Amino acid sequence: MAKITYIENDGAEHVIDVKPGLSVMEGAVKNNVPGIDADCGGACACATCHVYVDEAWRDKTGAPSAMEESMLDFAENVEPSSRLSCQIKVTDALDGLVVRLPESQH
Amino acid sequence: MSDPAAHVVILGAGHAGGTAAALLRQYGHTGPITLVGEEPIPPYQRPPLSKAWLKGEADADSLALKPLEFYAEHDIDFRASTRATALNRGAKTVSLSDGTEVAYDVLIIATGARAIALPIAGAELEGVMFLRTAADAEQLKATVGPGKKLAVVGGGYIGLEVAASGRALGAEVVVLERETRLLARVACEALSDFFLACHEQHGVSFELGASAVAFEGQGGHVAGVTLADGRTVACDAVVVGVGAHPNDEIARDAGLETARGVVVDLEARTSDPAIFAIGDVAHRPMPIYDRMFRMESVPNALEQAKQAAAAITGRAAPAGEAPWQWSDQYDVKLQIAGYAFDVDEIVVRGDPASGKFAVFHLKGDLVQSVEAINSPPEFMMGRQLILGRKPISKQRLADPSVSMKEVAA
Numbered sequence: 336m337a338k339i340t341y342i343e344n345d346g347a348e349h350v351i352d353v354k355p356g357l358s359v360m361e362g363a364v365k366n367n368v369p370g371i372d373a374d375c376g377g378a379c380a381c382a383t384c385h386v387y388v389d390e391a392w393r394d395k396t397g398a399p400s401a402m403e404e405s406m407l408d409f410a411e412n413v414e415p416s417s418r419l420s421c422q423i424k425v426t427d428a429l430d431g432l433v434v435r436l437p438e439s440q441h
Numbered sequence: 442m443s444d445p446a447a448h449v450v451i452l453g454a455g456h457a458g459g460t461a462a463a464l465l466r467q468y469g470h471t472g473p474i475t476l477v478g479e480e481p482i483p484p485y486q487r488p489p490l491s492k493a494w495l496k497g498e499a500d501a502d503s504l505a506l507k508p509l510e511f512y513a514e515h516d517i518d519f520r521a522s523t524r525a526t527a528l529n530r531g532a533k534t535v536s537l538s539d540g541t542e543v544a545y546d547v548l549i550i551a552t553g554a555r556a557i558a559l560p561i562a563g564a565e566l567e568g569v570m571f572l573r574t575a576a577d578a579e580q581l582k583a584t585v586g587p588g589k590k591l592a593v594v595g596g597g598y599i600g601l602e603v604a605a606s607g608r609a610l611g612a613e614v615v616v617l618e619r620e621t622r623l624l625a626r627v628a629c630e631a632l633s634d635f636f637l638a639c640h641e642q643h644g645v646s647f648e649l650g651a652s653a654v655a656f657e658g659q660g661g662h663v664a665g666v667t668l669a670d671g672r673t674v675a676c677d678a679v680v681v682g683v684g685a686h687p688n689d690e691i692a693r694d695a696g697l698e699t700a701r702g703v704v705v706d707l708e709a710r711t712s713d714p715a716i717f718a719i720g721d722v723a724h725r726p727m728p729i730y731d732r733m734f735r736m737e738s739v740p741n742a743l744e745q746a747k748q749a750a751a752a753i754t755g756r757a758a759p760a761g762e763a764p765w766q767w768s769d770q771y772d773v774k775l776q777i778a779g780y781a782f783d784v785d786e787i788v789v790r791g792d793p794a795s796g797k798f799a800v801f802h803l804k805g806d807l808v809q810s811v812e813a814i815n816s817p818p819e820f821m822m823g824r825q826l827i828l829g830r831k832p833i834s835k836q837r838l839a840d841p842s843v844s845m846k847e848v849a850a
Contacts, residue, residue, distance in 0.1 A: 357503070365507055367515070369467050374740050376486045380767040380776055381740070382821065402774070402817060409821030409845075 337430040341386075343370045344438045353425045359434060360384040360420035370436035377421035382406045383440040387416040388423075389433040396423050396432070412437045443755030446472040447546035450535060452525045452691070453477070457720025457742035458551035459484025459506045464750035466515045475518045475543055477535075480574055483509050483519055488739060490578040491602035492769050496609045497582075504575065525552075528695040530713055547715055549749055550692055550703055554685035554721040554737060559594065563656030568663035569679045572599055584678045587611035592666050592676035594653050596623040598768050599682035601636060604645045605770040614645045615674055617666060621650045626684075629781070631800050632812050635793050636770070643771055648674065685737055687722045700724045702735040708752040709745045717752070719745035728761060729830060730782045730809075738766040763828035765820075776820035779810030779827040788839050790819060799823070806832040818845040825849065 336352040341363050343349070353362030363371040363384075372383035379402055388396050396418065399407065403422050407413055420434065449465060451458045454476050462476045462484075478484070485504040493499040502508070512519040524538040534544050556571035558564055568584065571577050581603070585591050591607045593600045596618030607614040618625075622633040637647065648668065657665040657673055665673040687702040698704040698712035702724035709717045709725070720742040724735045740762070747759045765778040773796070781802040791798030799819035802810045807830055811823030822845035826833060837843045 361503070365505075365511070367463055367467055367507065367511065372743070374743055375767055376488060376739070378488070378492075378767060378769060378774075380774065381765070405817040406821060409818060409825075 337425050337427060337432065339425070339429065340431075340433045341368050341370070342433065342435045343368075344436055355426050357425050358421050359386065359423040359425060359429075359432070362425060363420065370440070371420060372440045373421060375421075379403055379406060379419060379422055382410040382419060384420045385410050385413075385437050385440060386418055386420045386434040387414055387437070388418050389435070390416065392429070392432050395428050411439065443753060444472070444546065445470055445754070447753070448473045448475070448544065449547045449549065449753060450475045450543055450545035451477065451549040451551055452535065453551035453553055453688075453720070453722070454480065454484045454519065454521075455551060455553045455720065455742070456484065456487065456506070456739050457553070457746050458549065460743055460746035461549055461551060461719060461750055462512075462517050463507060463515075464746055465753060466517070468750050468754040468756055470750075470754050472546070473518065474516070475520065475545075476512065477520045477523050477525055477537060477543075479522065479524045480576070481522045482575065483507065483512060483521070485575060486739070487573070488767075490575065491572055491599055491606060494575075494578055495582055495603070495606035501575070525691055528691050530695050530697075530716070533715065545715070547753055548717070550689075550711070550716065550718040550722060551720050551742075551746075552688035552691065552722050554687045556681065557684045557686050559653060559681055559683065561653060561655050563658055563663065566656050566658040566663040567661055568677065569656055569681065571681055572603060573685075581678070581680060582610075585610050585612045589613070589677045590615070590675065592617060592674055592679045593682060594666065594679060595682035595684075596620070596625075596647070596649070597627065597682055597684070598624070600680070601640065601770055602768060603680050603682065604640060605643065608643050608645060615648065615676070616640070616645060617648045617651045617653055617668070617674065619650070619652045623647075623649070628812060629787055629800055629802070631787075631789055631793060631798075632814075635798075635814065636773075639771065639773060685721065687724075687735060689718075689722050692716075692718065692722075700733070700735075704733070705745075707748065708758060709748040710752060717749040719749050727764065727780075729763065729828065730780065732782065734780075736764060738764065740765050761828065763824045765824055774815050774817075776813045776817065777810065778813075778820055778824040779808070781810045784809050786835070788835055790839055791816065791841050801838055803835065806835065808833060822846065822849050 375381040527536040590613040652669040655667040703718035784802040799813040808826040813820035
């Protein structure tokens with residue numbers, strides 16, 4: 336299990352044990368963490384699972400694909416740390432990962 | 442007026458019903474919630490059934506919206522393998538197929554839609570399948586593989602996704618379509634042509650303008666499809682994908698206002714203020730098109746689940762949306778925003794031969810819908826233009842060297 340901390344825009348923290356193999360998005364959705372909508376269920380088709388990855392973790396989460404970057408380019412409130420959480424696969428190496436959620440997913 | 446102690450009963454445990462239950466808890470509803478589902482398993486995502494799941498790239502756990510424990514942990518009484526048989530609005534009760542009766546304060550009808558069967562001979566033969574439920578997909582996966590021939594009746598999105606998955610599983614695939622082009626009901630010709638060429642390249646064969654008139658059997662199992670011109674196409678299995686019909690009978694029988702589905706307002710509320718209807722079963726207003734219609738898509742199910750959960754818990758309604766949907770076939774990502782109502786011009790941006798292009802449907806200088814093939818910027822910006830009702834320049838839109846941000850500026 337990898338412990339992942341999801342921090343809502345209002346500061347509320349959710350610490351979830353996520354099974355390796357799931358995505359960071361699935362870890363949130365399956366545990367009813369508010370703030371990640373994931374309308375398309377992880378198909379990289381909607382950009383409603385937008386998160387900010389804490390700087391310390393950016394190497395370990397890898398780089399976004401061209402498709403993901405292209406989707407992110409048109410999402411709201413995008414920052415250099417923005418990722419689509421459906422595209423980050425959870426591994427043991429991500430134990431301790433912290434992601435922050437944007438104000439809205441539209 | 443919201444009552445946090447109200448008993449909310451949800452009929453239908455699909456994407457819409459399951460999401461509504463979870464959102465009610467997320468929005469702070471503390472009263473009892475009963476979620477009644479016909480299938481034996483808790484709510485799950487249907488879209489992967491014709492895509493990743495069929496190819497073995499997703500399992501039951503990953504399809505589930507929430508793990509089974511979620512429902513008990515959040516005090517949601519999930520009743521599997523149970524169907525509502527009657528609604529008594531006077532007494533505010535619902536009769537269930539297990540013989541029990543449930544009283545509600547607030548009712549959400551999320552009964553979805555069912556696959557339309559072809560009214561032709563042999564439709565009851567073994568091996569004539571639909572793709573609506575996980576059980577359907579399980580049966581299909583067990584039937585299709587190398588050395589097998591799959592006939593798909595209906596060249597719509599479901600049919601084409603099944604064809605792509607069938608090829609990935611090593612089966613021979615033929616698509617039989619009544620119209621003279623694919624996706625005739627839902628897409629323009631440029632897209633029909635693109636998908637035809639794409640599937641042919643992947644080895645799918647097509648019979649266009651071909652009406653199935655009978656299924657032929659051998660020992661009770663389907664062995665072929667007879668067409669109106671008298672030919673019979675041999676096959677080992679058939680998937681019928683010719684559309685869906687809303688499960689709105691329970692609402693009709695109870696005297697709720699219905700059209701092509703249960704009529705609702707912008708809060709997803711029916712003609713009875715204590716009853717909501719969401720998802721595939723709802724006939725809903727869409728202000729950006731100034732009309733009402735019924736949609737079959739996950740984003741619509743989610744949006745209406747939000748509308749109903751917000752209304753029930755006294756939250757502000759969600760901001761309006763531009764409807765959208767997606768399809769994955771081979772390495773093609775299709776994203777569609779909006780619906781092509783009242784369109785007077787079509788603009789193709791990019792070269793279809795490159796495998797990357799978008800088709801914009803315009804009403805004057807307003808974008809009504811966009812079909813984007815491997816083109817996220819066109820989809821993302823198109824969605825914003827549809828929602829914002831912002832006029833654009835056709836010349837600039839048609840010129841791929843002008844970025845979508847500039848087009849929308």
